[in-house]
Amino acid sequence: MASILALLCVVEAFPKPPRTIPPVNPDDPQRLPPGVTRNVLIVGGGLAGLSAALELAEKGYNVTIHESESYVGGRAHSVKFEALGQIWQVEHGFHAWFHNYHNFQDIRKRLDIDKYFVPWEAVDYIFKDYKPESIASKGPYPLNLLGIIFDSPNLVLTDALKAVLALPDLVEFDYNKVYQKYDNMTLDEWASLRRIPKDFFDIIIAPAASVTLNDKATISAAEMLMMMQLYFLSDSKADYRETATQNYLTALFNPWINKLQSFGVEIKLNSSVTAFVMDEESAAFTGITNDTTPGRYYDYVVMATDLPAIKNILTNTAEMYQNKPSLSGRVEKILQKITNLNVAPPYKVMRVWFDMQLEDSRAKTILETPNFVPINLVAQYHKLEKQYIEWANKTGGSVMEFHLYTWAHGDVPDANVWGIISPAVKQIYPEIFDRNFTILAYHVNTYQNFPSFEMGSASFRPNCTFAMQCGIPNAVFAGDWLHTSYPSALMERAVSTGREAANEILLKDRVKQVPLVVTSSYGPGIL
Known part of the structure; x- marks a missing residue:
């Protein structure tokens, strides 16, 4: 063992540090x-939209956010839920915040919220x-x-080394080559x-594939290889992650909203956008059909919705201008690509309040x-x-959240979800059933x-x-559904593309862009 370790230590193989994409216009104001x-x-008003808003508002732009829901945050939101005599903040679901989320870490520092992680x-x-x-x-x-291999109770070192050597x-x-070679192949x-x-x-x-919310049987091999680079190989701390000590409304979104509003950003909740208004001369998006503000005109539009919403908005826009092919054709060209x-x-996320806590010391957080x-x-x-720690200390109860991805049981009532998952829960935590835990309350998110x-989707x-x-124009x-020219995924891709969107607007107005820090597109080298 010692000789193998010594040999590997002297081989030229090092993770590449993150790189900075500097402004292309560094001399502009x-x-x-x-x-x-x-x-x-x-x-x-998810992470992508909030990210773009922060960069633009700080540069002096008048920003208006339209969000269809009653909250901001997208798939990291937090909403109120009343149960057991108090108001709880319940997130969309548990998230980990990784070392390689460089641009999100920059936003955290600007919002002064590192104390919550x-x-x-x-x-x-x-x-x-x-x-x-x-x-x-x-x-x-x-x-x-x-x-990792040496400490594993399952992996044999020689077999694991053979596996690593088989993984060029x-x-x-190589970020670009991996997609060229393996996007049409499953993991x-x-x-x-x-x-x-x-x-x-x-x-x-x-x-790693099981927590992407995708079907492991069909997920792109290229996408998973990229995630291995992002979350594991690109840095010795790549799998270092953090969790929040407060709900996301307290830890992230209230500070973010306060910062935006200090710059005059207008956030319109419960405001679904149905279609864009287009300028006949320039083909620019100048507004939205459901905005009743007289004389409202926008110089730029950032489309930061999820994929189903943007498909719907653009389809409605194309139909609205179907008698003007010079306009509808441009929108349809976008749709021809993203329709695929x-x-x-x-998936569902079920949070359950129990009257007892697990006594098994091996039960991980x-x-x-x-x-x-x-x-x-x-x-x-x-x-x-x-909030949950204080309640548990006072009552002796517990609150457990179960993530149920690639849900295959159809559209069932929330009250039926526990019955469907309880056989698997019993395999994981038999103590819950052996000690007859009582469910005091539950909350189910379905998306x-x-x-x-x-x-084949890349x-x-x-x-x-x-x-x-x-x-x-x-x-x-x-x-998070877009392509980036560097490894990115999930929440960091949302934040990074929000910054990219802002940078394109800044460049058009000759205002200095904001740098992006991104994970290297190249692996550490041969062991």
Whole structure:
């Protein structure tokens, strides 16, 4: 063992540090010049829209956000729920905030909210066919990877090394080449092609696919290889993550809203956008059909909704201008591309208040359960967030959240969800049934708006400026379903594309862009 470690330490193989994409116009002024007014419409109040709004508002733009829901935050939102004699804040679902979320970390610092985030050092898994795993990356590359393998109760070092040596697509990762080679292949097909040992695939690779909300059987191999680079290989701290100590309204969105409103940003909730108004001469989007404000005109539009919403808005826009082909044709050109993109299967998140707590000292605060369908993850909120911790300390109860991705049981009433998942819960936590825990309250979120990253979809994924390329000169996209020129995913992709969208607007007005810090597009090298 010592000789193997020593050999690997001297081989030239190092993760590449994150890189900064600097402004292309570094000599331009930091803000709009005095007396110059620019109005920006942002459709969608999720992370992407809020990110774009922050960058533009700080630069002196007049920003209006239209959000169809009664809250901001998108798939990280927090809403009120009344139960057990008090008002609770319930999120869309548990999220981890990763080391490589560079642009989100920048926003956190600007909002002064780092105090609400604490480390989550190890990822805990249970399997049906393997012993439980607790995976944490410690030390410099490649010792961090070897440490994971050496500490595993399931993996044999020699087999794991063979697996790593068989993974040039990871160790010699090249962002663009990976998509060219493997987007038309599923993760399972790639593993078969590379002859990945089953235990290594089941324990190290497959669990990552199970928490993407996508169907593991159809997810693109290229997308998963990119996520392995982003969340595991790009840095010895790549799998370092944090959790919030308060609900997201307190920890993130109230500070964000307050900051935006200090710049005069107008946030319109419960305001669904149905179609864009277009200027006949320039083909620019100048407003929305359901805005009753007299004389409202926008210089720029940021389309920051989820995929189903933007498809609907653009379809309505094309139909509204069907008698003016010069306008509708430009919108239809966008639709021809994004129509090929789908959403992931439906998913549910169930939060349950119990009258007791688990006594099993092995019960982890956050537990990934890739083999226990329909449960993919369990989070014990009475160990995570202040409101739930205080309630549990006072009552002796517990609050557990069950993530139910790729939901295959149809549109069932919320009251029936526990009955469907309880056999899997019993396998994971038999104590809940042996001690006859009583359910005091429950809350269920049900959605089908997460982007699908199925094989073959990458070529249809537009970038931030695609609307401009289609002849709409003042419109940009932002969102986690877009393509970026660097590794990104989930919440960081939303935040980063929001910043990209703002930068395109800034460039048009000759205002200095905001730098982006992004994960390297290249792997660490051969072990």
